[in-house]
Amino acid sequence: MASSIPASPTDRPLSPWGEAWRRFRRHRMATISLGILALFVAAVVLGPLAWRMPIDAIDFSATTQGPSLAHPFGTDDLGQDLLARMLYGGRISLAVGLAAMAMAVVVGVTIGAIAGISKGPVDAALMWLTDLFLSLPQLPLLLLVIYLFREQLKAMFGPEGGVFVLIVAVIGCFRWMQVARLVRAQFFSLREKEFVEAARALGATTGRVVWRHILPNALGPVIVAGTIDVAAAIIAESTLSFLGLGFPPDIPTWGRLLFDSKDHLDIAAHWALFPGAAIFLTVMAINFVGDGLRDALDPRRVL
């Protein structure tokens, strides 16, 4: 019991976020991963400003070269600089991951909240829909949707924007189910709590109760799931690009670079290794951060 009392007057109790940060730092791999992620984000955001090599400068005198001073990551079969391409492609890969996660979280929270606050048939119908989406084979459907809608979106948003919107929307549409289930479960336990009852007794509308009282308390698991979703979305985009069905060749996302490299493995291994390692490190760092956040945001855990 004594440990819950501050030891001295100067030892002020931490804010909830401060407490979470303290718990997060105890997870060593998660802290290191956060550093790696920060480095990657800084590299793709600021890197192209520092490394001014154009991504599409063709140089037939220097094709499929290994790493050197002029080209730290080597060159591809057209002599294009791989470091520049990876820095540019990384922006797209990370942007797709974040945007798709945002979409999945918004859809998931909305559906989970509606299901969690309304009992009976609405809840049952929404959960049936969630279960149905969970049992859909995602990759085949992603391929089907991309195949059917690609041309139209290209016409609407241009070749780059169209593919971006399509991939983000499609990945977001197939990843909201976990979030919806988590939010619903949180709502079920939170809406019976005394503080919610008190808010209702004070005359708060359902919308206010949900927005001000229940949602903020349900956020912990959603943040964890959202973090993992970024990793899943990055893998999904890379998979599509790797199958040759994602971004066009002039947008060298990491998956696209791997797709282009796979027929030259015997002469240019570096071409596959650098983008592959970038995907692997990013995804692993995100997963570790998710692990750390789970430790940090789970109030049942005593650390």
Next chain:
Amino acid sequence: MGAFILRRLALALPSLLGISVVLFTVLALAPGDPFAELATNANVPPEVRVHLRASLGLDDPVALRYVHWLVAMLHGDWGFSFISRIDVTTLIWQRVPVTLGLIGTSQLLALAIAIPVGTLSAIKPYSWFDRIASTIALAGFSLPTFFTGILLILVFSIRLDWLPFVYRSDVEATGWHAVVEHVRQAIMPVCVLGLFQGAGWTRYVRSAVLDVVRLDHVTTARSKGLPERRVVTRHVLRNALIPVVTLVALQMPAVFGGAIVTEQIFRIPGIGALLIDAVLRNDTPVIMGVTFVFSALVIVFNLVADLLYGLLDPRIAYR
């Protein structure tokens, strides 16, 4: 048990219907008119075109078109491939065994890794073994299948030249040699898929065992003086596997995704490779057929998981 199986079967049908609705909706919403080409063809008079559309039922309301489509699918009439000019069903059935073989062996490999490693980790949590195993599991879980495939090809086919990296269904050798060749060419694809799933499941098994180990009945079993091995296999694992079965079933869609990628990397002639080919060549009937088969397979595996669930936990089956 019989009634339980029947009840589960009855529950699987609505999901299959739901999936068919999703598939049809996607197809119906898609832009592009199958008659676009005829519309610009001066040799086809407009009234012939209108008549053709009506006779093929393209002007019917969506609901009616769905029913027609569903009935045709149920009769096994899945249309012709635009490219290879044979029945979609024949094309798919030729290739399903390859995919199922790949998925089956890799899942066995995954379980053979995940159950022992996960259990050992959970029995001694935060030991060195657990830390190393958990870190490797998280790393393996973060390695996308397409990159592992490329790494294995680089190491074992190109550097060491031990294993072939293109899968061939027509191996030239005969007898024993043919078997050896088949095994040799299957090693890498099975490892790619199996290690990825194994890494993910190790985490599930670990947390499930961790939950069960703390329960009172395990303490009781130990205090009765049962040997540790027996406590773990009989009292811990059986209970811990129940949530794992559910999670494995939930992972099936991801497993199929991994199978598609693996088939594409190693050029294995399964339905995943067929799907990619069909998408690249605009072969709509094949795309629809393969997607439907994948969906049906997911539901079948969920059904199997439900039955296993009933087997592991009799309370569920007899309720």
